[in-house]
Amino acid sequence: MPVFPFPFTPSGPMSPVTTKPWSPTSIPSGPMSPIPSGHSYGFIGAYDVMRGKSPGTYHNRTDADLLPYHGGITIKIAPSGTKYTNEAGIVSASPFGHAWVEFQGESIGWGLGDDKRVGGVDNLTFRDSMAYDASKVVSVTYPLYSENVVGNIERYISELKNGNFDNDWANFSDFKENYNLLTNNCIDFVNSILAVTEADNDAHYLDYIQPLHGLTPDGIIHLLGLDLNQVKEIIEQHINEFENKETPLVIDLTGDGITTIAENGNLFFDHDNNGIIESSGWIESNSAFLVWDKNRDGKINNGNELFGNNSILKNGTKADHGFAALADLDDNNDGIFDQNDSLWNSLELWIDANHDAITDSGELHKLSESGISSINLAHKENGFKDINGNIHGLESTVNWDNGNVTKIVDVYFAVDKNKTIESVTSHIDIVGVNDIFSEVIL
Structure with a gap:
């Protein structure tokens, strides 16, 4: 004869995961300020891309004058609390949010490996675009006009896949092979790719894409009104x-x-x-x-x-x-x-x-x-x-x-x-x- 369960009144279905609602004020305004969840900026015009060293030269040019472009790169940002479905179909909520890129039809990002300890190639992720709830993801796509820049991005990503994180030729990037929540996270990974656009550019840095301002730890500090030591203490306490x-x-x-x-x-x-x-x-x-x-x-x-x-x-x-x-x-x-x-x-x-x-x-x-x-x-x-x-x-x-x-x-x-x-x-x-x-x- 079964001894369980003791008599009870069912409490109903499990309560959902509580997540922090996302709003456009979650990230500082500026060139990358978000729009409502699930939307895309589409392609950024040539004037918006020219945030490099000499943008004034092109002030009378149109996008049509600058075509054709040779590709594009899309930045994807999932706010904290965005649902994530792993390969086994298990759904969880991302506690810190995530950032990654899409390039030449491939999703590529940076996170913890399956055992939460590994580094290097095992930290690369290739299913973020399908895994994160698309209705909450904000994206922006930049056109790339220089074949050299496109080739450099291809080379950089290829070398990371092959385990080469010591890219001497990419002296503008100091990205490390081990994930670190404070100093080498998914945002740093995206910024390391964006940094590649600074090399082999034209004289006016048309393809140069600036890093994710406001999405870095400095941006988080600004939002929370905390100093760096306080942020470190909070994260270390959590860990x-x-x-x-x-x-x-x-x-x-x-x-x-x-x-x-x-x-x-x-x-x-x-x-x-x-x-x-x-x-x-x-x-x-x-x-x-x-x-x-x-x-x-x-x-x-x-x-x-x-x-x-x-x-x-x-x-x-x-x-x-x-x-x-x-x-x-x-x-x-x-x-x-x-x-x-x-x-x-x-x-x-x-x-x-x-x-x-x-x-x-x-x-x-x-x-x-x-x-x-x-x-x-x-x-x-x-x-x-x-x-x-x-x-x-x-x-x-x-x-x-x-x-x-x-x-x-x-x-x-x-x-x-x-x-x-x-x-x-x-x-x-x-x-x-x-x-x-x-x-x-x-």
Whole structure:
């Protein structure tokens, strides 16, 4: 007889991701000031392009006098909060916004790699134009009249694709091979391409396109009324906050939402599989951890037996988050984890009834006997930080046999790694897998 869910009244569909509405005042005015979302400037006329060193020479010329042009380059800008759909079809909202270019029919940009650590070629992106919500993207296209400038842009992009970021011939660009939110971001990448238009130009710099003024960190500082040190502190605080989080999947059992417990030095768990238990945020007993007792000792020993950023995947690497860890067990790749997947009967729900972060007798319940029929792997960003300092980072839905639907959330627990206890019972699982990944070998 199913023991879950406890009686509840469904709270309705998941609330949408909250994003900051975009308006034309979001970016300083000037040559690149935006127009309503989803519109394009089209081609900028020759007079607008001539913002170089001697524009006055052409003051009586028309665009027709300057044709034919030999190509064009389009700058695309997605404001913060713009929806982004990755290759797996998962939709999220861009927290900082994005900028990229289209050149010769190709979308090319600069961002974090899939594992958020890589640099170089792996940071190049080629699907931004299809991935970002076009209705929110602002674009401007510049004609290029010089074949030499077009050729230089071709060469610059080609060398980046081949991993050559030391372009000595492009001495006007100091773009580096590693992504950095402050000093080498997507805007710097676009500006490095625009800088190429300064070389091999005509005497009047007709093809020279100035960098994105107002979209650089200086523009952000101007908008927020902050100095550079304040901006750095805000960004570094944001990065550090997420570096000190551990992310297990948590299932709402009652429909009342997931309630967490603050990190306060009273609850300790070995999230990062190193045999040392650290002070951690936790959950109340109206929710449950989705777990996999890999060594079959009847206990959940560490983060590798939860589903989160410390789960070891089939390929031996750590998952980025809980949904990625669970998706690794989706045998038929249908985006749903259910009885059709081989490890359905191996997973359990851990209800820590006494909130001690220790698996006591009676706290583990078979997922297959819980009343849950399926878990949806397609997820969205939430980012809600609750009053206990834990972030409800990613969320999706759980379907129950009785027709009810509740949330499953990748909760980013606050963890203080300076408050630790050497664990006697906690230990590192040395995990290997057989060919069908259905048996853990210790």
